[in-house]
Each structure stands twice: as structure tokens, then as C-alpha cells.
Amino acid sequence: MTGAVASSVTAPVGTTRLTSAPAADFATHLATFGPLPTSNPAVLLSALHDSGLEGRGGGAFPAWRKLAAVPGRERARGRRVVVIGNAAEGEPLSSKDATLLTVAPHLVIDGLLAVAESLNGTATYLYVRSSVLGAVSRALGERRDARKIELREAADSFVSGEASAVVSALAGRRPVPQDRPFLLTESGLAGRPTLLHNVETLAHIALIARFGPAWFRSRGTASDPGTRLVTVTGGGRPSTVIEIGGGAGLNDVFRFAGIDPAGLSGVLVGGFHGAWVPASAGNVRLDREDLARFGATPGAGILMGQDARHCPLTVASAIATYLAGETAGQCGPCVNGLSAMASVLSRLARGERDPSLPAELRRLADLVTGRGSCHYPDGTARFVLSTLTVFDADVRAHLAGTCRKEHS
Amino acid sequence: MTAPRSLLHIDWTACDGRGLCTEILPELLARDDWGYPLARTRGAGSDVPVQERLLDAASEAVALCPRQALRLVLGT
Ligand code: SF4
Ligand code: SF4
Numbered sequence: 052m053t054g055a056v057a058s059s060v061t062a063p064v065g066t067t068r069l070t071s072a073p074a075a076d077f078a079t080h081l082a083t084f085g086p087l088p089t090s091n092p093a094v095l096l097s098a099l100h101d102s103g104l105e106g107r108g109g110g111a112f113p114a115w116r117k118l119a120a121v122p123g124r125e126r127a128r129g130r131r132v133v134v135i136g137n138a139a140e141g142e143p144l145s146s147k148d149a150t151l152l153t154v155a156p157h158l159v160i161d162g163l164l165a166v167a168e169s170l171n172g173t174a175t176y177l178y179v180r181s182s183v184l185g186a187v188s189r190a191l192g193e194r195r196d197a198r199k200i201e202l203r204e205a206a207d208s209f210v211s212g213e214a215s216a217v218v219s220a221l222a223g224r225r226p227v228p229q230d231r232p233f234l235l236t237e238s239g240l241a242g243r244p245t246l247l248h249n250v251e252t253l254a255h256i257a258l259i260a261r262f263g264p265a266w267f268r269s270r271g272t273a274s275d276p277g278t279r280l281v282t283v284t285g286g287g288r289p290s291t292v293i294e295i296g297g298g299a300g301l302n303d304v305f306r307f308a309g310i311d312p313a314g315l316s317g318v319l320v321g322g323f324h325g326a327w328v329p330a331s332a333g334n335v336r337l338d339r340e341d342l343a344r345f346g347a348t349p350g351a352g353i354l355m356g357q358d359a360r361h362c363p364l365t366v367a368s369a370i371a372t373y374l375a376g377e378t379a380g381q382c383g384p385c386v387n388g389l390s391a392m393a394s395v396l397s398r399l400a401r402g403e404r405d406p407s408l409p410a411e412l413r414r415l416a417d418l419v420t421g422r423g424s425c426h427y428p429d430g431t432a433r434f435v436l437s438t439l440t441v442f443d444a445d446v447r448a449h450l451a452g453t454c455r456k457e458h459s
Numbered sequence: 460m461t462a463p464r465s466l467l468h469i470d471w472t473a474c475d476g477r478g479l480c481t482e483i484l485p486e487l488l489a490r491d492d493w494g495y496p497l498a499r500t501r502g503a504g505s506d507v508p509v510q511e512r513l514l515d516a517a518s519e520a521v522a523l524c525p526r527q528a529l530r531l532v533l534g535t
Contacts, residue, residue, distance in 0.1 A: 230470040232530065382471030383495040391492070418491060421504025424472045 060085040062262040066296040077193040080157035087161045092169040101264035103276040108249030109351040120236040132170040133245040136163045138179040139205035139212030142322040144353045147280035150292040152183045156190035162253025175200045209377040227379035228425035271297025275338030283308040285356025298338035316359040321350035324430025326437035362456040367438040368400035385428040388419035464534040466506040473528035480520040
């Protein structure tokens with residue numbers, strides 16, 4: 052068991068962890084968090100297991116299980132394992148990964164090195180948006196142990212962060228999802244076992260390696276331990292990134308971000324592929340258990356408040372149209388189905404009083420689900436269905452021609 | 460004991476939706492609004508369960524698919 056607290060520094064208290072260093076440079080990083088302890092694979096694996104850390108890129112896959120998934124026999128054969136820190140962050144409502152790489156790049160680098168070291172003899176990549184290339188390359192240049200990390204610019208599209216799309220991009224092919232018969236942990240980049248972690252996940256790993264799983268779990272809830280970064284938008288304000296304890300109340304998070312939750316009719320949790328939580332549900336906790344009844348998960352921590360004065364169907368229709376335009380253009384049911392859904396939703400949003408529209412939307416959502424080479428159509432269908440369910444009163448008002456909300 | 464399940468996997472990145480497979484395997488596959496194969500088993504998505512007696516026809520569809528978009532994964 053680890054739990055050994057780095058001796059020269061004290062572990063961050065409160066919910067300000069990832070963002071607790073006063074500056075982004077390496078010296079400040081070391082002064083704040085202490086050096087990264089050398090990790091023994093078994094110790095790191097068990098610390099991650101006990102921490103309950105889940106992926107922060109949206110998939111919420113237990114971090115330890117990804118490590119454990121790299122086949123032991125591959126490692127034994129000395130095959131080079133590839134580890135990728137993923138900050139493609141293609142979701143337009145999210146900016147927490149870019150923010151993290153700007154304020155605490157060294158935690159991400161530490162996490163990447165810790166994972167790579169525990170799998171020994173690896174190739175490492177950081178896949179980041181163009182806006183933070185400078186900040187990350189500066190950070191990499193500040194330390195000798197990061198010389199082998201390859202920094203690559205992420206493609207600018209919604210699907211660019213999908214695991215197989217990242218691998219495809221790094222291999223020099225189109226940055227789109229692949230239909231693949233093997234797991235990436237068995238055969239990914241150049242046929243090597245490949246492990247992708249979201250950069251926030253890596254930053255948490257860097258802290259767990261230092262301060263241990265019990266410290267990690269001292270914030271958050273049992274089903275969402277630790278802290279997480281969230282990007283909050285709404286109320287006409289520019290988006291803000293904040294670090295919160297897992298399972299924080301949605302209304303509290305909005306208040307903390309300076310947005311009055313009383314002015315919202317609902318919150319879109321999880322971004323454009325997420326689901327709505329109606330305002331009537333009260334101060335719902337941002338953890339898996341509490342969100343499950345809405346079909347939502349904390350995902351990548353994306354929260355968009357819907358202004359109660361504005362028509363949610365108009366907003367949803369704009370999102371569906373955007374999503375239809377962002378498919379990777381590869382799979383027939385996805386390409387055709389999403390544009391059909393977007394057009395039906397826009398007819399409804401514009402006030403066409405055809406009572407068959409909601410049923411047609413449901414039929415199309417059902418038709419595209421599971422019928423793509425990635426989960427893009429599934430996420431889009433989930434969003435559309437959630438819109439119909441949570442804003443049922445608005446749907447009925449549109450069909451009756453009585454919606455009085457603002458439609459811009 | 461449930462019988463081993465064989466699956467017909469559709470690679471949507473390759474399929475062009477002309478529907479040859481749906482003619483060879485009408486019991487398994489219908490066509491959707493745009494012509495793409497649609498599993499008759501609800502919720503099957505990209506991996507369509509194939510009963511034992513249809514395995515030959517499924518292999519034929521794999522061999523004849525002009526885009527090599529089909530793969531048969533035999534249940535073991
Ligand atoms: S399902 Fe859609 S987004 Fe995913 S690979 Fe196919 S076309 Fe692209
Ligand atoms: S035969 Fe092949 S390309 Fe044609 S519809 Fe079937 S799977 Fe698609």
C-alpha cells in the first residue's frame with residue numbers, strides 16, 4: 052500500500068488540488084507538490100485501484116483497469132507500450148483540459164511519466180489543441196525527464212478525441228474513428244499495446260502517486276471520489292473552468308461560477324452528447340448515482356445552464372444541427388440519420404405544428420443508436436431523446452402554437 | 460447453457476448501403492431508410508447474431524460484400 056506523503060510538502064487540502072500551484076512553471080510545481088516519487092508498477096496499480104479514480108475524458112473508465120488491461124504477456128515480451136495523454140477536447144463546450152495544461156502542465160507530464168514508467172520502455176505522446184501547444188512545449192522544455200514525450204497538435208473536430216481517432220491521427224492518417232477488431236490495449240498505434248488517458252486523469256494520477264488513495268478519497272463522494280474540473284456555461288456568461296469536489300450539487304456549482312441557478316430551466320450535463328437535468332429536480336449531485344435517473348453522467352465535466360426565458364428546443368436544434376455537421380462522414384446510418392434528426396428537430400423548434408414530429412424523432416434516435424463505428428450516433432440520440440423528455444412541456448407548447456419563450 | 464453466438468459484424472466505415480447482404484440474408488437484415496443493412500434483432504447495432512443454420516449464408520454475404528464491410532465472428 053502506498054500512502055506515503057511526499058515529505059517536503061503537504062498535500063493540498065480542500066477542493067483546490069490540480070489548480071493549487073500559484074504558477075505553471077516547473078520550480079513552482081516542485082515547491083507546491085514535491086517531486087514525483089519513482090513508481091513501482093504494482094504499487095501504482097493498487098493505489099489507483101483504491102483511489103477509485105475514473106477517467107475524466109467522458110468515458111469514466113476506471114483508471115486502474117486501463118493500466119491492468121495492457122496484457123502482461125506483451126509487457127513480458129518487451130513490446131513497447133504506447134501511452135497517450137489526450138487533450139483533443141473536441142467538445143465545443145469544454146475547455147477544462149486546455150485550462151489544466153495552461154495552469155498545471157507539469158502535473159499532466161508527471162502523470163504521463165508515472166504511467167509510462169510503470170509499463171516500462173514506452174513511447175509517450177501528448178495530443179493537445181493548438182491553443183495550448185506553446186504552453187505545453189514550454190513546460191516540456193523545462194525538465195530533462197520529459198524529453199522523450201512527443202507533443203502533437205490535435206485535429207480540430209468534435210470526434211478528434213475518440214480513442215481510435217487519436218491513434219489514427221498519430222499514425223499520420225485521417226483523424227477519424229476506426230472500425231477495429233482489436234482492443235487498443237492489445238494492438239493500437241503501430242500495432243503496439245496503446246493506452247490513452249485524458250490529461251486530467253493523468254494529473255490526478257500524479258497526485259495519487261504522491262499523496263495516496265486515502266488522500267484522494269478525502270474529497271468527493273463514494274461514487275465520485277476526488278475532485279474534478281468542470282467547464283460551466285450559461286446565463287450569457289463566458290465559460291469558466293472550476294475545480295469542485297466530486298458529487299457537488301449542480302446549483303452550488305452554478306452559484307460558484309457566478310450564475311444564478313434560479314434563472315435556469317435545466318442544465319445540460321456532459322456536453323452535446325450529454326443529457327438534461329431539469330431545474331425542477333433541485334440541487335442534483337454531480338455524481339454517477341444521482342445523475343443516473345436522468346441518463347446523464349459527470350462525463351468530462353461539461354455543464355451548460357439553459358436560460359429559462361429562452362426556448363430550449365431552439366438551442367437543442369442548433370446543437371443537433373452542429374452535431375449532424377460534425378460526423379466523421381464515414382458511416383451511412385450516422386451521416387444520414389443525424390441530419391434527418393436535426394431537420395425534424397428544427398421543424399419542431401421553428402413551430403411546425405405536426406403532431407407526428409416527436410415520434411419521428413424518437414424513431415430516428417432508435418434507428419441510429421449502435422449503428423456507427425464509434426458512439427457518436429448514440430451520444431447524439433441520447434441528447435435528442437433527453438431534450439424531448441425533459442422539455443416535454445415545451446414540445447407540447449410548440450405543437451399547440453403557444454410557446455412564448457425567446458427563440459433566438 | 461446458451462448456444463454459442465456467432466456475430467456478423469458490419470464495418471460502417473466501409474459499407475456503401477447498396478444492400479447486397481440484405482438480399483442474401485433477408486431473415487437477418489432489413490434495410491433502413493437509406494438502404495443500409497438493419498438488423499432484425501432489435502438493438503443488435505453493428506453486431507448481428509447469426510443462428511447456426513444461417514452461418515453458410517452469412518459466410519456467403521461476407522465473401523460477396525463488394526466493400527469487404529462484413530466480418531463473421533464465430534461463437535466458440
Ligand atoms: S459513427 Fe459517425 S462519427 Fe463515428 S465514425 Fe461513423 S460517421 Fe464518424
Ligand atoms: S453488401 Fe456490404 S457494402 Fe453492401 S450493404 Fe451489405 S455490408 Fe454494406
